[in-house]
Amino acid sequence: MNFVPLYIIGIVLIGYILIETVFIYKRAYKRGLELGITKTQLNETTRSSVIFSIVPSIPILIGLITMIPLFGDVVIPWIRLSVIGSVSYETYAATAIKGAVGLSSLTENLQVYSTAIWTMTISILSGMIILIFFYKKYTTQLESIKKRDKRWSELLIAAMFMGLVGTIGAQQITIGGYNTLALFISVCIMAVIGGLSLKFKWLEEFALPVSMLGTLVILYFIIGGVR
Numbered sequence: 001m002n003f004v005p006l007y008i009i010g011i012v013l014i015g016y017i018l019i020e021t022v023f024i025y026k027r028a029y030k031r032g033l034e035l036g037i038t039k040t041q042l043n044e045t046t047r048s049s050v051i052f053s054i055v056p057s058i059p060i061l062i063g064l065i066t067m068i069p070l071f072g073d074v075v076i077p078w079i080r081l082s083v084i085g086s087v088s089y090e091t092y093a094a095t096a097i098k099g100a101v102g103l104s105s106l107t108e109n110l111q112v113y114s115t116a117i118w119t120m121t122i123s124i125l126s127g128m129i130i131l132i133f134f135y136k137k138y139t140t141q142l143e144s145i146k147k148r149d150k151r152w153s154e155l156l157i158a159a160m161f162m163g164l165v166g167t168i169g170a171q172q173i174t175i176g177g178y179n180t181l182a183l184f185i186s187v188c189i190m191a192v193i194g195g196l197s198l199k200f201k202w203l204e205e206f207a208l209p210v211s212m213l214g215t216l217v218i219l220y221f222i223i224g225g226v227r
Contacts, residue, residue: 003073003075006073006075006076006079007075009079010075010078010079010082013079013082013083014078014079014082017082017083025046029042029046052205058209058212058213059087059208059209059212060081060087062087062212062213062216063077063081063087063088063090063091064077064078064081064087066091067081067090067091067094069105070094070095070098070105070106070116071094071105071106071107071113071116072105072106072107076117077090080120080121084124084125084128086124089120089123089124090120090124093116093119093120093123094106094116094119094120096119097112097115097116097119098112098116142156142157178219178222178223181219181222182215182219185214185215185218185219186211186212186214186215189210189211189214189215190207190208190211193206193207193210193211194207
C-alpha cells in the first residue's frame with residue numbers, strides 16, 4: 001500500500017494545527033500583556049502548561065503505537081489522534097472492524113482498511129454534529145439539574161462516563177485471557193492512584209498514563225514469566 005499521499009495529507013493537517021496553535025498563543029500572550037499580566041507570569045504559565053501537557057499525552061502515544069500493527073503504518077493513527085479523535089475509541093473501532101472480518105491486520109484487505117478509517121472518522125464526527133445542534137440545550141438542562149441538586153448532576157455525568165467505560169471494558173472481559181487481566185490490573189492501579197489523589201490532588205493528572213504504563217510493565221513481566 002502506498003502511504004505517501006496519506007503522509008502528505010497528514011503533514012498538511014498537522015502543519016495547519018501547529019500554525020493555528022502558534023497564532024492563538026501569540027494572540028493570547030499579547031492580550032495577557034494588555035490586561036496587565038507580567039511577562040514572567042505568562043512565561044511561567046506557558047512552562048507549567050507544557051510540562052503538564054506532556055504526561056497526559058503519554059496514553060495517546062501508547063495508543064498510536066498499538067494502532068500501528070493494525071494499519072501497517074503510523075500515518076493513519078497519527079492523523080486520527082492528532083485532529084479529532086479519542087485513543088480509546090479509535091483503538092476500539094479499528095479492532096472491532098478487524099475482528100469482524102477475522103484479519104490479523106487491516107492492510108490485508110483494502111476494503112476493510114477503508115471501512116475502518118471511515119468508521120473511525122464518521123462515528124467520531126457524530127459528537128461534533130450533536131454538539132452543534134444540542135449542546136446549548138444539554139448545558140441548559142444540566143445547569144438546571146445542578147441548581148436543584150449539585151451532587152445529582154455530578155453523579156449523572158459520572159454515570160454516563162462509566163457507562164462508556166463499562167461498554168468497552170465488558171468486551172475485554174468476554175475476550176478473556178490477558179485482555180481481562182490487563183483490565184483488572186489497570187483498575188487496581190487506578191483505584192490506588194484515585195485514593196492517593198484525595199490527599200495529593202496533582203496526582204489526578206497522572207492517573208491515566210501511570211495506569212496504562214503500569215499495566216503494560218506488569219503484563220510484560222507476567223507474560224515473560226509464563227513463557
